[in-house]
Amino acid sequence: MRIAVIGTGYVGLVSGVCFAECGHDVICVDNNEVKIANLHKGIIPIYEPGLDVLVKRNVKAKRLHFTTQIPEAVKNSSVIFIAVGTPPLPTGEADLSYIENVAKQVATSMDSYKVVVEKSTVPVKTGEWVKRTIRFNSQAGVDFDVASNPEFLREGSAIGDFLKPDRIVVGVENKKAADLLEECYKPIIDQAVSFDLEKQEVIHQTPQSNIVPFLVTSVSSSELIKHASNSFLALKISYINAVANFCELAGADVEQVARGMGLDSRIGQKFLNAGIGYGGSCFPKDVSAFLEISRELGYHFNLLEEVIKINKTQRELFIRKIKKAMWIVKDKTFAILGLSFKPNTDDMREAPSIDVINALLEEGASIKAYDPVAMNISKELFGDRITFCKDAYDTAKNADALILLTEWDEFVNLDLEKIHKLLNYPIFIDGRNCFEPADMAKLGFDYHCIGR
Ligand code: NAD
Ligand code: UGA
Numbered sequence: 466m467r468i469a470v471i472g473t474g475y476v477g478l479v480s481g482v483c484f485a486e487c488g489h490d491v492i493c494v495d496n497n498e499v500k501i502a503n504l505h506k507g508i509i510p511i512y513e514p515g516l517d518v519l520v521k522r523n524v525k526a527k528r529l530h531f532t533t534q535i536p537e538a539v540k541n542s543s544v545i546f547i548a549v550g551t552p553p554l555p556t557g558e559a560d561l562s563y564i565e566n567v568a569k570q571v572a573t574s575m576d577s578y579k580v581v582v583e584k585s586t587v588p589v590k591t592g593e594w595v596k597r598t599i600r601f602n603s604q605a606g607v608d609f610d611v612a613s614n615p616e617f618l619r620e621g622s623a624i625g626d627f628l629k630p631d632r633i634v635v636g637v638e639n640k641k642a643a644d645l646l647e648e649c650y651k652p653i654i655d656q657a658v659s660f661d662l663e664k665q666e667v668i669h670q671t672p673q674s675n676i677v678p679f680l681v682t683s684v685s686s687s688e689l690i691k692h693a694s695n696s697f698l699a700l701k702i703s704y705i706n707a708v709a710n711f712c713e714l715a716g717a718d719v720e721q722v723a724r725g726m727g728l729d730s731r732i733g734q735k736f737l738n739a740g741i742g743y744g745g746s747c748f749p750k751d752v753s754a755f756l757e758i759s760r761e762l763g764y765h766f767n768l769l770e771e772v773i774k775i776n777k778t779q780r781e782l783f784i785r786k787i788k789k790a791m792w793i794v795k796d797k798t799f800a801i802l803g804l805s806f807k808p809n810t811d812d813m814r815e816a817p818s819i820d821v822i823n824a825l826l827e828e829g830a831s832i833k834a835y836d837p838v839a840m841n842i843s844k845e846l847f848g849d850r851i852t853f854c855k856d857a858y859d860t861a862k863n864a865d866a867l868i869l870l871t872e873w874d875e876f877v878n879l880d881l882e883k884i885h886k887l888l889n890y891p892i893f894i895d896g897r898n899c900f901e902p903a904d905m906a907k908l909g910f911d912y913h914c915i916g917r
């Protein structure tokens with residue numbers, strides 16, 4: 466298959482490289498010239514485990530190409546995935562102007578039949594607008610289909626998620642488009658290509674038939690599956706965070722409660738980790754966009770409003786917890802471990818660290834911080850308002866309290882005795898429930914966590 470992927474960000478680059486690994490001929494497009502120039506030099510714009518090796522291998526095998534030119538990519542491909550950003554507008558709606566812009570450029574470049582696929586997360590009905598935009602802007606007589614193929618990968622495990630998804634969803638208007646999309650995904654559906662998480666390498670194996678469910682739906686249902694899935698996961702997190710707050714009042718332990726709930730297979734263990742609320746580039750914006758499109762269509766989705774409210778409150782409660790642990794925040798020095806919104810990524814979009822650090826700075830505190838990979842992006846964000854350290858121990862040294870915000874493995878495996886010695890006071894405020902309160906007490910820490 467000849468595939469174009471427009472938008473070479475987290476989703477576009479991972480999708481492009483994985484399709485190339487499946488044996489397809491892929492051209493990735495981005496209008497960010499620096500990004501494309503760097504990719505030509507082998508410089509990967511994001512931190513995503515395993516991605517650099519895969520990009521290099523597929524470029525070398527001449528299956529993966531990069532360009533800034535949409536016409537070149539469209540003319541050379543039969544399936545065109547749109548993977549540009551759909552960021553939030555101040556109203557909470559998704560900003561679809563990037564999608565419209567790309568749809569217009571695709572339309573004017575098409576010279577033969579193409580399937581144009583929304584891979585970006587978009588509100589229901591976007592497919593109809595994309596179709597109309599392409600129809601208005603393309604040459605008469607050029608045939609095309611618009612399809613939806615939402616992406617469910619997570620940052621930090623993106624390659625594994627893409628190559629071994631729980632399901633592949635395609636929303637189409639006819640069999641021709643469904644068949645072309647099935648051909649793109651065939652090696653993944655049959656698990657001829659998969660990813661070894663431990664070794665961080667792709668494995669090519671004998672295909673087995675139809676292992677990964679390939680679900681064909683209408684375009685609207687497919688668009689809705691994505692918003693409904695992300696919002697459901699966000700709801701699960703807000704639910705357990707609300708339970709955690711209740712546990713603190715009731716003297717129960719949210720970790721035990723979540724374990725007991727999750728053993729019911731209808732509930733499941735995943736996404737029941739209480740903490741400082743969800744962040745990242747997706748849950749916050751997608752829940753808001755789902756709420757807004759519901760409003761537009763005439764349905765008041767109150768439940769989603771509550772999910773958003775609980776998430777916002779969770780960060781405020783955490784900041785209050787810090788103040789309560791410290792008594793006075795002004796002139797205190799805090800050691801912050803973890804800046805990215807979750808481990809194994811350098812993504813800082815909607816990271817809880819931003820709110821926590823800003824709140825402490827406003828109160829007159831000093832901040833020392835460290836993150837295994839998000840240091841450069843954080844330096845751009847915070848500048849010289851905070852001190853960046855070389856590792857966790859350097860951060861803890863002479864700080865008045867330690868605050869853990871991202872559960873990177875290297876923080877979960879800290880030498881706690883050493884940390885205890887380095888801190889001015891043994892105050893440890895854990896936003897991710899990484900340690901057992903009893904163990905921390907034994908080590909002499911004044912340990913604060915969530916819902917326990
Ligand atoms: P991103 O910001 O990392 O990447 C988007 C890219 O599109 C950027 O490199 C940008 O330069 C490029 N772009 C914008 N306009 C362009 C144009 N006119 N021509 C060519 N390139 C253009 O975004 P992302 O995180 O990859 O997300 C993309 C979409 O996928 C969003 O809708 C998001 O909700 C969805 N999604 C993201 C994830 C994730 O984990 N990040 C997972 C699933 C779905
Ligand atoms: C999420 C979804 O998991 C993906 O399926 C989806 O494709 C993606 O959004 C998207 O649409 O962009 P991602 O944002 O990369 O992926 O990360 P998650 O692992 O889902 O974590 C999201 C946030 O929830 C993080 O801040 C994380 O710390 C938080 N979280 C997660 C919790 O607080 N508790 C949990 O139990 C799980």
